[in-house]
Amino acid sequence: MMILAIFRTAMMALRRDRGALALSFVLPVVFFSIFAVIFGGRANSTPKVKVIVVDEDHSRASGRLVKGLGGEGSLSVKTRPAPVKGAEQSDYTAASAEAAIKDGSVSVALVIPKGFGEHPISFGPPDASRPTIQLLKDSSDPIAPQMVEGLLQKVGMTSMPDVMAEEGSKSLEQFAGNLTKEQRERLDEGLRYLREHPDAGSAAGGGELIPVTSRVVVGQNHEDMVSFYAAAIGVMFLLFTASGAAGALLDEAESGTLDRVLSSHVTMTSLMLGKVAYNSVLAFTQLVVMFLWGWAVFKLDFWTHIPGFIVMGVCTAVAVAAFGMLLASICTTRAQLGALSTLVILIMSSIGGSMFPRFLMPEAMQKAGLLTINAWAIDGFTKIFWRDEPISHLWPQVLVLLGIAVVLFAIARRVARRWEFA
């Protein structure tokens, strides 16, 4: 009987606590849906790997290889940048492909060198004098380069059967011939190599059919990846901190302190700006602590990136502070704020790249992520710490984050009119 009474009381309380209800039922469903979309269960749209292919050879073999790669459903092959204002752009070069990786447009590129067509496929031991395909990659994406390399070998076999036969006969001629004493020795030498190097197929430029040399263009220093996690996790917690700190406004409204303050010389606008300034400093300090910890414990190269860190840190801090102020102004109680901020921040963090990198998500989800503060902040920090880009390249992130801050603050100020007068 008593158990039933306790049960009924808890049910009544839950029914009247909309925040708790939302957390209990809406949040799990929303999260389930986001994860389902990201990992392709429902959307059936595994993200295509974007790859730039530079054909420096312009031979029959290289052309067929490019065509074959283009026909792969899981690859999105680009040979030239998208038209600018309707004007076609010239083909990528090795340099422009490398630049595209550095600015984060793609995470992998293939450069087919001049002379590749003379010996596109290699049987037997590696030959350093032969031109090999260069695979340029961003090491923050561990999946795309491996996928491209595997598909390159597959395309080599399927799109160039005649080349394979030709190269095979050349090898046969080379190794077999009439099996003179000398030929026997050379064949034995080749077979000995294969026996002694059973893993030759996985070594760069080794015994692959199409020899490939990989080169990391971005992220040579592996410790820099720590900056990605510092930014990704940092922004999510900044959002929580900012919304919690902005909740002081609700406490003051509830206690009557807000009324008293507004009856002095303080206006609602100056009060909110003061709180945004405080919350921004709080958020910035939090970022400093996180990155200093990354430097001290994970050898993050913090000190050489100070100017970029300050630019991104300030913009991110102001944006999250304005976001927190908006949430606080929408809510009427701390409990409401707690529920709403948990819901919104976890959703933003999951699609904005704080929980897993956005490049692993379907393209539509990646675009949706751009609606979040997380995505822009993480992109900015990645540019500084991962790609070593100059501060001037941060302008899209700076503009968007400051724009978000202004818009969110303007909305929060409008909503806060309810506290000004009755």
Place this chain on the structure above:
Amino acid sequence: MAPVSSSAPLCIDALVKRFGQVTAVDGISIELRAGECLGLLGPNGAGKSTLIRCIVGRVIPDAGTITVFGAPADSAAARDALGWIPQELALYPRLTCRENLQAFGRYHGLSGAALHQAVERCLAWATLTDRAGDLVKNLSGGMKRRLNMAAGLIHQPKLILMDEPTVGVDPQSRNHIFEMIEKVRDEGTSIIYTTHYMEEAERLCDRVAIIDHGRVMSLGTNAELVQNAFGQRSQVTARFAGAGERVAAWVAGRGGRSVNGSAEFTIDRPSEIATLLDEATRAGFELVDVALRKPNLESVFLHLTGRELRD
């Protein structure tokens, strides 16, 4: 600090404020005299706090005007002249007493030596100097109330609005607060004091406005209010054994009213008591006790509104 005019400290004219279907303030007109303590006496929900919030500019009236020393209520000059002590403990709980006073002083434009002096003056006035470094959340209820009052006086306002400053305070602390109020009143500060405690109004206020349902039912000194409501008449309270519907009907028929199981009558002369008791005996009621008393503010309120102050 902006200069204030020599006009009346507070002038409220035909003020109306509605919240949806409820009219919280219904055409109130009051003029406060310089150096006067005016009590707004009424039960909870009478409209006192709404009136105060209109004066401090936190509620926008639907009609009527309010001037503070001749300046509109929402002007900077009025804000400088006004000190508001809200009913709630409007303080920062995680700051110390001194830090709270400094914060509110800065909000009113004080700084440097002026701020320092104002803080020390207010701490002394509230007898909190020795607790200046204590966090507000660690203070007793009475101390919090005193600090709440001090925060309203940090900028030395010429007109103070006190909205039930003794709510939830024990008798000893209440007496302490009365002494603080008497001190600023004696210094010539004009005060509006809202309460639903008759004793507070009688002790502190020069004049009292009895407010109910958003209207001023009567305004004057204690003596004037009693005189206007009762003249020279007195009140008789009688209690009968087994008081029930029959007694209530008899009381109503005799021109009295039943209040909390007692019968209450207004009489012109004390000799009327004998007649009253004779009639009760003849009607078959057994008298338990009887009392004769001069009417007070509570009686006036009951007389004017038909209900008690603490309904």
